[in-house]
Amino acid sequence: MTVDLAPALSREAALRRLVGAFEAAGLPDARSDARFLTLHILALTPLDLSLRGREPLGAAGAEALGRAAARRLAGEPVARILGAWEFWGLPFALSPDTLVPRPDTESVVEAALGLFPERERKLRLIDLGTGSGCILVALLHERPRAYGIGLDRAQGALAVARNNAAANGVADRASFLCGSWLDALSGPFDLIVSNPPYIAAPVIATLEPEVRLHDPRAALDGGDDGLDAYRAILAGLARRPGLLSAQGALVLEIGYDQGPALTDLAQAMGFADVRVGRDLAGNDRVVTLRPSLAGR
Structure with missing residues (x-):
């Protein structure tokens, strides 16, 4: 299972999309997992996400976050994805x-x-x-x-x-x-x-x-x-x-x-x-x- 994350998608929108995909998959901590991955994969602080959440993911960000989301949807724990x-x-x-x-x-x-x-x-x-x-x-x-x-x-x-x-x-x-x-x-x-x-x-x-x-x-x-x-x-x-x-x-x-x-x-x-x-x-x-x- 994958999540469609285009480079032009904003960080905020990407986070919402991850939450939706994780909830649809029945992951128990969908919101916190999505937020952890978004912040860590994109190297953002919570303040960065709040102030610059409308900035686009970019090609590298979209690819990295998409890979992480796919691993989570396959059942891999967030801690293992982040290492x-x-x-x-x-x-x-x-x-x-x-x-x-x-x-x-x-x-x-x-x-x-x-x-x-x-x-x-x-x-x-x-x-x-x-x-x-x-x-x-x-x-x-x-x-x-x-x-x-x-x-x-x-x-x-x-x-x-x-x-x-x-x-x-x-x-x-x-x-x-x-x-x-x-x-x-x-x-x-x-x-x-x-x-x-x-x-x-x-x-x-x-x-x-x-x-x-x-x-x-x-x-x-x-x-x-x-x-x-x-x-x-x-x-x-x-x-x-x-x-x-x-x-x-x-x-x-x-x-x-x-x-x-x-x-x-x-x-x-x-x-x-x-x-x-x-x-x-x-x-x-x-x-x-x-x-x-x-x-x-």
Whole structure:
């Protein structure tokens, strides 16, 4: 499906045409998607569109916006079309190896900052399965004396995360390492954070096509019950509790229905201090564990 965008068409008219096409196709966020694409593809600010919306698209603008609209109508998410998305008010480039950062994941950043509220405190932290690096970079942005490591199994994701750290001015305090969970690490860390894969494998086929077809499966698939990554992380800490400093914490994003299961799993592995936090929608979203392992 395509949208007819002639070079002589004004920017305002092009936006209206995109909205109409997206609504006709049943896209859930038709108006915001059309506006995002129009602004970004034409390199406009909202003020530009308001003041100069009657200017024609031009040949290059019409072609670029038409291609973007066709991709959206084919089901590709706006973030994938743009190759970038915002998280914590910061820009992040994306690649096929990385998830699109979600607002829910900002709950991990909020929980971690709440544990260490002193802005100038020195911290050593690691982001497991860093992907685009959004959690790590956001934390380093908020804690200017912190140093962090982003770990991921995908070299492509690490390249993107490294570039995102540079683009957001924290590259001098960030390192990136290829590895699986805690295996390649030596502590202690004050803070371990992660948004691991937590979708149960049988559920992936039922996800929206924008997620199922465009996000990397390795970043979604949490095994048969969605808990495989948590088991690996918690087992690694149980074996090597020294990876966390005495006042350190582990902060994990979870699925909205996984709070009880994660609490039970952590307690079964010897973690006594387990707390579940909620996102802005009131759903369980974050599990925080402090170093209160039996026998520590």
